[in-house]
Amino acid sequence: MATLRAVVVGGTGALGRFLLGELVSSPAFSEVISLGRREATIPETFQITDAQMRKLKQVIVDFDLETFTLENNKSHFEDKDVFFCALGTTRSVASRQPGNTAENFRRIDLHLVVRCAEIAKAAGVRHVSLVSSVGANANSWFLYTKTKGQAENEVEAIGFERTSIWRPGLLDRGADARLAEKFLKIFATPMALGDVACGMTTEAVQWAFKTTAFPPVSRYNNAAIRDFVRQSKQSEVNAADNPSVPAAATEGDGTGESSEGQDADRTAKDDAITTEQATELEIEPKPSDNEEPKAV
Known part of the structure; x- marks a missing residue:
């Protein structure tokens, strides 16, 4: 049975750790390369076996x-089928680094994201899967x-055969939730990190495995993410009945927003603001490109 090889950037982050867990536990993937400043740890809930960890x-x-x-x-990107990018920082972290807070933030969430994607494309990777955010807009x-919107546009412009952009809203970090995230749960239902990774x-x-017809570019909101989780659960049942088909490759309807369309089945809760957006709404009502945002 053919298997896939992936490279992940951002595997040490809250979402990235769950993504690594999903990838190594999936029988569809035979190799996962994680690039980072330090080694990542996979959440214990995955109960990864020694064979999977290898x-x-x-x-x-x-x-x-x-x-x-x-x-x-x-060389890290060569012979890989998909590049997963979960790289990102926060303005709070960026403010603790030397220099301009806004530029520190953009260096990671824009320039480094694009650099990684450029290397992946040059190395022959066909599919990029990028974690962005609800509300991403280059004109914001x-x-x-x-x-986030600028990063989406620049990665899309690189011209991968397939570009997937994930726009989750408020994320549920469990015990690691920030104070603002706990407050926002009053108004919006958070998305589980494991669901986005799944x-x-x-x-x-x-x-x-070409089991679903996809456009060259798709943007996925919370509703589409939940649909993929449902498909994953169903595929596990189907794969048990047909071992020759990799799990997660047995169902799909190609839902999501193409580069020219609108997100399908969008709801108010799906469009809930993220913690970062809420922070900006409170302290930065109309920043300019040259203005240094206040630390939070």
Whole structure:
């Protein structure tokens, strides 16, 4: 049975850890390369076996834009089927670094994201799967949503055979939830980190094995993510009946927003603001590109 090989950037983050767990536990993936400044840990809820853990290779890299170049890192992306990018920081973290807070944030969430995607494309990766945010818009007044929108546009422009952009709203970090996230749960139903990771994995398998017709570019909101989770659960049942078909490759309807369409089945809760957006709404009503945002 054919299997897939993936490279992940951002595997040490809250969502990235769940993504690594989904990938190494999926029989559809035989190799997972995680690039990061430190080694990532997979949540214990996955109960990963020794055999599954052997799929994972962790590579420590320096994400400085001056040194993270095609020449130094192309080999990590070669012979891979899909590049998963869950890279991102927060303005709070960016404010603790030397220099301008906004530029520190953009260096990670825009410039480094695009650099990784460029290297992946040059190395022959056909599919990029990018974690963005609900409300991403390159024309936004707000640093967070503007940067995410710019990253989406630039990654799309690179021209992968398949580009998947994930726009979850408020995320449920469980015990690690920030104060603002706990407050926002009053107004919106958060999305489980594991559900986003499951959706990303399921969609990648469906596209790779051509069980579903996808447009070149799709943007997925919470409703679409939940649909992929449902498909994943159903595929586990189908795969048990037909072992020759990889789990997660047995069902799909190609839902999601194409580069020219609108998100389907959008609801108010699906469009709930993220913690970062809420913070900006409180302290940064109309920032300019050259203005340094206040630390939070």
